[in-house]
Amino acid sequence: MSTLAKDSYHHGDLRASLLAAAMQMLEAGEPFSLRAIARQAGVSATAPYRHFADRDALESALAAQGLRDLLADLTNGRELPKSPADLGELAVVYVGFALRRPALFRLMFGNACDEGSEERVEASAQIHELLQTSMLRVFPAAEAEALAAAGWALAHGLAYLHMDGKLPEMPDDEVADHVRAAFHAILTARASPDYPDPTVPRRKS
Amino acid sequence: MSTLAKDSYHHGDLRASLLAAAMQMLEAGEPFSLRAIARQAGVSATAPYRHFADRDALESALAAQGLRDLLADLTNGRELPKSPADLGELAVVYVGFALRRPALFRLMFGNACDEGSEERVEASAQIHELLQTSMLRVFPAAEAEALAAAGWALAHGLAYLHMDGKLPEMPDDEVADHVRAAFHAILTARASPDYPDPTVPRRKS
DNA sequence: TAAGGTATGTTTACATTGCTCACATCAATG
DNA sequence: CATTGATGTGAGCAATGTAAACATACCTTA
Numbered sequence: 381m382s383t384l385a386k387d388s389y390h391h392g393d394l395r396a397s398l399l400a401a402a403m404q405m406l407e408a409g410e411p412f413s414l415r416a417i418a419r420q421a422g423v424s425a426t427a428p429y430r431h432f433a434d435r436d437a438l439e440s441a442l443a444a445q446g447l448r449d450l451l452a453d454l455t456n457g458r459e460l461p462k463s464p465a466d467l468g469e470l471a472v473v474y475v476g477f478a479l480r481r482p483a484l485f486r487l488m489f490g491n492a493c494d495e496g497s498e499e500r501v502e503a504s505a506q507i508h509e510l511l512q513t514s515m516l517r518v519f520p521a522a523e524a525e526a527l528a529a530a531g532w533a534l535a536h537g538l539a540y541l542h543m544d545g546k547l548p549e550m551p552d553d554e555v556a557d558h559v560r561a562a563f564h565a566i567l568t569a570r571a572s573p574d575y576p577d578p579t580v581p582r583r584k585s
Numbered sequence: 586m587s588t589l590a591k592d593s594y595h596h597g598d599l600r601a602s603l604l605a606a607a608m609q610m611l612e613a614g615e616p617f618s619l620r621a622i623a624r625q626a627g628v629s630a631t632a633p634y635r636h637f638a639d640r641d642a643l644e645s646a647l648a649a650q651g652l653r654d655l656l657a658d659l660t661n662g663r664e665l666p667k668s669p670a671d672l673g674e675l676a677v678v679y680v681g682f683a684l685r686r687p688a689l690f691r692l693m694f695g696n697a698c699d700e701g702s703e704e705r706v707e708a709s710a711q712i713h714e715l716l717q718t719s720m721l722r723v724f725p726a727a728e729a730e731a732l733a734a735a736g737w738a739l740a741h742g743l744a745y746l747h748m749d750g751k752l753p754e755m756p757d758d759e760v761a762d763h764v765r766a767a768f769h770a771i772l773t774a775r776a777s778p779d780y781p782d783p784t785v786p787r788r789k790s
Numbered sequence: 791t792a793a794g795g796t797a798t799g800t801t802t803a804c805a806t807t808g809c810t811c812a813c814a815t816c817a818a819t820g
Numbered sequence: 821c822a823t824t825g826a827t828g829t830g831a832g833c834a835a836t837g838t839a840a841a842c843a844t845a846c847c848t849t850a
Binding site for chain 1: 808810811820
């Protein structure tokens with residue numbers, strides 16, 4: 381698809397080929413360089429600059445594609461989550477994506493979103509929205525915003541900790557169980573004494 | 586201290602100077618290169634290789650130092666957390682560290698810990714232990730392990746999301762409140778229907 | 791104290807990378 | 821058919837990580 385080598389001077393669809401090559405190397409775990417993907421596409425070292433202003437621009441395009449893929453994974457088949465358990469499953473998918481495509485995941489989230497890249501901003505906003513409304517639907521609580529952030533952060537943190545080997549090594553299906561367990565545990569946790577609301581001064585000392 | 590320039594052929598304590606220079610650039614937000622820190626230390630480009638096998642080794646040393654600093658921040662003055670609110674404060678410190686020294690934070694957690702670096706392994710283990718026992722003390726629940734992971738992941742995720750601008754921009758003190766609110770929200774969240782334990786099949790449907 | 795080994799620095803060199811600039815080629819449009 | 825804009829090429833630059841081979845200073849030990 382992407383490599384319609386017309387074997388003429390001009391390359392069928394270089395932009396797509398470059399992205400494809402980059403994505404491939406990213407998922408192969410190799411570090412990727414502009415020159416390497418140019419080589420892979422059978423084109424000179426500076427050709428990519430006709431399609432991307434610089435490395436960052438290329439990375440933003442990859443990130444956007446990754447965000448779209450993640451959104452697809454998160455919504456695939458599934459309906460909007462209705463129970464906490466559904467939220468757990470959403471998190472499982474999120475973490476699964478991160479573990480399956482770690483380098484891409486880092487590109488997607490590992491830096492401030494370049495506001496200049498429309499497609500990335502768009503894809504990013506869609507993910508935000510999905511997560512937000514998912515949490516909102518399950519927990520129509522007062523502190524909706526805080527809860528949404530917490531839910532996302534929990535999944536995001538689990539993804540990073542597993543990716544970076546900060547948690548005990550385990551096969552993928554165990555990771556899924558671990559994520560479910562984490563969500564369950566924190567949502568049902570109860571400490572001995574009451575938990576005073578930190579945002580509001582206690583009425584009575 | 587670190588730059589005892591004896592202005593002789595041999596440099597007072599090059600290893601320390603290099604680490605100091607690197608740390609400085611890291612916290613200044615500049616990208617750091619071996620050559621740059623060598624320059625900064627007033628020494629030839631390849632001198633660092635007498636003290637560090639390669640870039641990764643240098644980074645591991647920095648990471649170890651960072652982990653020690655973080656541990657100091659987390660325990661500074663404070664006693665072991667006793668209430669959920671105390672846990673929230675611990676998280677505030679954790680996220681605060683990440684925002685104050687983001688590049689270092691990434692070095693500390695952004696890759697698998699090099700088992701070859703004793704000091705890094707040691708520092709890493711100490712952090713793990715602190716977090717683990719903190720959660721355990723507050724929540725002596727059955728699912729201790731899952732809870733500990735969840736608590737860490739929540740703080741870790743908040744740190745990354747704030748660092749990478751995935752959450753609305755806000756001044757540092759608001760971030761602290763946001764972290765407290767997130768912990769509070771998720772620990773007190775209650776959905777409408779019961780939350781069936783996903784790890785154990787329901788006794789009665 | 792002289793001798794020599796070891797730790798630490800220096801120079802040179804190389805491959806790789808991101809990027810710029812001037813030039814080549816091609817396709818479509820006047 | 822000629823021009824022009826989009827696309828690809830080549831040579832070249834500065835920076836980087838790293839490897840050799842060489843130089844110097846310190847420390848032990850005979």
